[in-house]
Amino acid sequence: MKLQLALDRLSREECIDFIAKTRDFIDWIEVGTGTIKEHGIRLVRDIKDAYPDKTVVADMKICDSGRHEAEMAFRAGADVVTVMGFAGIETIRQVLESAKENRKRVMVDLLEVTDSGRVRNIYLAGADLFCLHIGKDRQSSGKQHFEDQLHLVGGLDQADLAVAGGIGPDNLPSLRKLGVGIAIVGSYITNSQDPEQAAAGMADALRRSDGQQKHL
Numbered sequence: 160m161k162l163q164l165a166l167d168r169l170s171r172e173e174c175i176d177f178i179a180k181t182r183d184f185i186d187w188i189e190v191g192t193g194t195i196k197e198h199g200i201r202l203v204r205d206i207k208d209a210y211p212d213k214t215v216v217a218d219m220k221i222c223d224s225g226r227h228e229a230e231m232a233f234r235a236g237a238d239v240v241t242v243m244g245f246a247g248i249e250t251i252r253q254v255l256e257s258a259k260e261n262r263k264r265v266m267v268d269l270l271e272v273t274d275s276g277r278v279r280n281i282y283l284a285g286a287d288l289f290c291l292h293i294g295k296d297r298q299s300s301g302k303q304h305f306e307d308q309l310h311l312v313g314g315l316d317q318a319d320l321a322v323a324g325g326i327g328p329d330n331l332p333s334l335r336k337l338g339v340g341i342a343i344v345g346s347y348i349t350n351s352q353d354p355e356q357a358a359a360g361m362a363d364a365l366r367r368s369d370g371q372q373k374h375l
């Protein structure tokens with residue numbers, strides 16, 4: 160299982176600092192939605208320039224104007240862009256087309272998606288990377304579990320699966336059972352007193368896990 164560090168609610172300098180501290184343990188770097196809004200898409204470019212060997216995810220959470228927003232992220236050096244699973248299928252198609260033309264990838268964020276038929280249509284449109292996501296605001300209610308969302312991606316045999324939202328050592332065992340390929344971890348690392356140690360511990364635990372890891 161791979162580890163994606165999510166950079167949310169941080170200053171520009173903190174983002175750079177967290178990457179420097181955790182670089183040996185993380186596989187993918189996510190520039191969070193709010194981070195892009197606050198610091199601009201230029202931060203994606205700066206991070207990709209500094210870490211060309213890392214996969215950089217621009218968490219654009221696109222829900223309209225698909226091609227325009229995807230190209231903005233790809234031009235800035237993003238390897239992966241996120242689109243919302245609840246967006247119109249035309250928007251999602253535009254993002255997928257842009258990714259294909261630019262030889263990049265799309266992560267479909269399933270935040271607040273409940274209809275597996277919709278997910279299947281997105282899969283049939285060409286998406287091959289989906290993210291089960293318990294949003295920040297939902298996390299505070301503590302009522303949602305990744306297991307409850309798993310039916311959304313059942314039968315999407317060629318797709319890779321990521322999970323995001325409240326991930327740390329406590330729910331790692333459940334991820335193993337889900338066949339997750341990539342664990343997206345933000346707060347557990349960025350709120351830690353020792354981010355390097357937190358990332359090292361997560362990376363070690365993820366790699367030791369016997370989840371049905373797929374090539375990403």
Ligand SMILES: O=C([C@H](O)CO)[C@H](O)[C@H](O)COP(=O)(O)O
Pocket residue numbers: 165166167191192193218292293294295323324325326343344345346347
């Ligand atoms: O995508 C995210 C969320 O919607 C805020 O923009 C987070 O990056 C992701 O859920 C990681 O969350 P935590 O690990 O719970 O910080």
